[in-house]
Amino acid sequence: MREDDSDWFARWEEELPSPEELMPISQSLISPDLALAFDIRTPNHGNGNSNQPHHHHHHQTTPPTPSQLQLPSSQANSSAEFAADSADLGSGGAAGDEPARTLKRPRLVWTPQLHKRFVDAVAHLGIKNAVPKTIMQLMSVDGLTRENVASHLQKYRLYLKRMQGLSSGGGAGSDPATDRLFASSPVPAHFLHPNRVPSSDHFMPSFVPIATLQQQQQMAAAAAAAAAANPHLQPPQFHRQIAAAHFGSPTNGGFSSPTSNGQFGSPTSNGFGSPTTNGKFDPSFLAVRQTQQQPIQRMSTPSLHSPVSNYVEDLESANANGGRTVLTLFPTRDD
DNA sequence: CCACAAATAT
């Protein structure tokens, strides 16, 4: 076993898109729930209403299209502390209502990079501990939900099964497109054997989740804010990766064409977990503000979410595909 | 409550 992951972390880190390579786009994702909760609207606070852009939605309570989060010209800026100005949630009046209730999240697009992260997480957790929740926590990707991971995991398992099935024979000349994604990441040896204990798997050194994008600054700002609220914040520990809405690979090898799409997502419970049963990894606490709504899933596991600062939605993407919006977590760039 | 797998829906 050439488990020379003595530096898997280093490798992992390196394989991440470099700040320069990524972020050709300046879109970020803000949890819709969060956005709504904070009642974020265009900084142009002129009318507290006008929830309806010229977009004629179809019937249904199409929750306020997650879009319209247009940033002024200066998105990059600091922590412009949005929120706040919308203090009138009490009456809410017109816009208020309870839109966030029926909000649907956008379909997650599993880019090779994201999948890689997924595989890495699973690999290092050991099959034993690789359950959706844990994986999700380890991946530390903002916006990723347990369901997202569970769904993907299910598919991935089927893929693994299939792979074992035809280890020696078979033509296997054509793998479903699905397999392409999975094939983009090497399957760790132990995945194929049901016999492997995570013993040798060096568990991560506190794993400091990547921090790449320049938006990191924003996260830093957010973190600072959180710190303010929660003085117990530790030093640079982990930053969640922010999810950027992107779609259609730019000009790379062309992996996933802009075909699938989805809706938007919200945070819910992608916080961090604590060593509930087994003390697996270190817990973490970031302070975040969860506003009304959402019963907040018990704090059995202090989960928090990192507030993303800038929020811009990609309107064009919706067009390209007939109305659906594709959300891909962090830019794609084959590694 | 959570994980899982299969079926079903979008």
Add this chain to the structure above:
DNA sequence: GATATTTGTG
């Protein structure tokens, strides 16, 4: 077609 959601089970 890829992902989400539902359903049933452990």
